[in-house]
Amino acid sequence: MKITQSKINELLTQPGCEHNQSKHGDKKNKSCAQQPKPGAAQGGCAFDGAMIALVPITDAAHLVHGPIACSGNSWGSRGSLSSGPVLYKTGFTTDLDETDVIFGGEKKLYKAILEVQNRYKPTAVFVYSTCVTALIGDDIDAVCKAAANKTGTPVIPVNAPGFIGSKNFGNRLAGEALLDYVVGTAEPEFTTPLDINLIGEYNVAGEMWNVVRLFEKLGIRVLAKMTGDGRYNEICYAHRAKLNVMICSKALLNMATKMEERYGIPYIEESFYGVEDMNRCLRNVAAKLGDPDLQERTEKLIAEETAALDVALAPYREKLKGKRVVLYTGGVKSWSIISAAKDLGMEVVATSTRKSTEEDKARIKKLLGQDGIMLEQESPKELLRIIKEKNADMLIAGGRNQYTALKARIPFLHINQERHHPYAGYEGMVEMARELYEAVYSPVWQQVRKPAPWEVAESVEQPVSSSSVLQEVH
Structure with missing residues (x-):
């Protein structure tokens, strides 16, 4: 799958997107502006998005064609679990160096694919391009085709170099790779109407x-x-x-x-x-x-x-009712977690809209009501201001925001992809309630909110004015 400007425009123009359908005239079917900016990869680049979407395929090998840092900086950060094969947990990279950049890395990639297939016998090999290999012009499509013919194992090129766009755009490029090379290439043993x-x-x-x-x-x-x-x-x-x-x-x-x-x-x-x-x-x-x-x-x-869930959640709802929460995450969780919090009687006073679509934002507005705040800035300073202004009892966010919660001396719940607790479904709802309760009522918060020992000592040592003494005697 070659990445051309027409392919980019196609992926940025989504006929199924409600935001696109609401446009009129010349604006309809016009691609969304997603021009990447220098330094914007901190929030997730296209390469990162493609890996997030495809690495959970557990019986395949995932080979990163580029410098080792491209693989090492993000590998294993997402807590996707497997009920069987664990090959996806092993990271593979061609580890390009300066010489490869000068002379090209196609031969090295070909040898790497053959070695992976020979040693690990994966059902398929996904090969990811990176900024470096895209810039030097390595043709990973041709290499993958040659390696597949040699080994008899499907080798799928994923052309999603980081500089091409955002993490969300990388997700779509991964979807294109599945559509072009995987979906429709085999038949199931049987099908059912369900x-x-x-x-x-x-x-x-x-x-x-x-x-x-x-x-x-x-x-x-x-x-x-x-x-x-x-x-x-x-x-x-x-x-x-x-x-x-x-x-x-x-x-x-x-x-x-x-x-x-x-x-x-x-x-x-x-x-x-x-x-x-x-x-x-x-x-x-x-x-x-x-x-x-x-x-x-x-x-x-x-x-x-729901009857069984009401019984299980009753003690948690009693304790969590009325607690005020600031939610700072992205995508679908920016509105779906609001619904879960409301089920527990909690009030979400603010939520982020980063990585959220127009439909997500519309749902957020409906769930939060007029008094709710939609956060677009990604600064700890803004979070601290909202927490203080809204007198929030808790922050629900990704792992890197836990220090903001500690600075505000309020409980924190990790909600993003690195977490270790499942929150989906009815069982997940009980797990979330348990985690929220344990966080809010942890005795540590009584300790951290007390004045420091030296602050108490200083207040005791301060001399008492004579006027105040006379007033007490009087």
């Missing part, structure tokens, strides 16, 4: 398993997972599903829209966070599949699960 695909769910901390169990209870088969706990072969026959369920906002929207165009598979966008969203997800999936018996079973399952 086959679905999950798109944009990465099984962080194993939370996807909480939801898959619910589908299994209803007789719904998850044919392919793209890509959390995914297998290469199941993605090959993902085109035989009856419905695509898209998670994670618009990261892989191009996969959903193009699979609808090519294979006639409808798609819906859902969230697994919070009671209401989980209920809505199950109902919408059952309705889209069009099986009356399935819809009846779905209502019965929802009634059973």
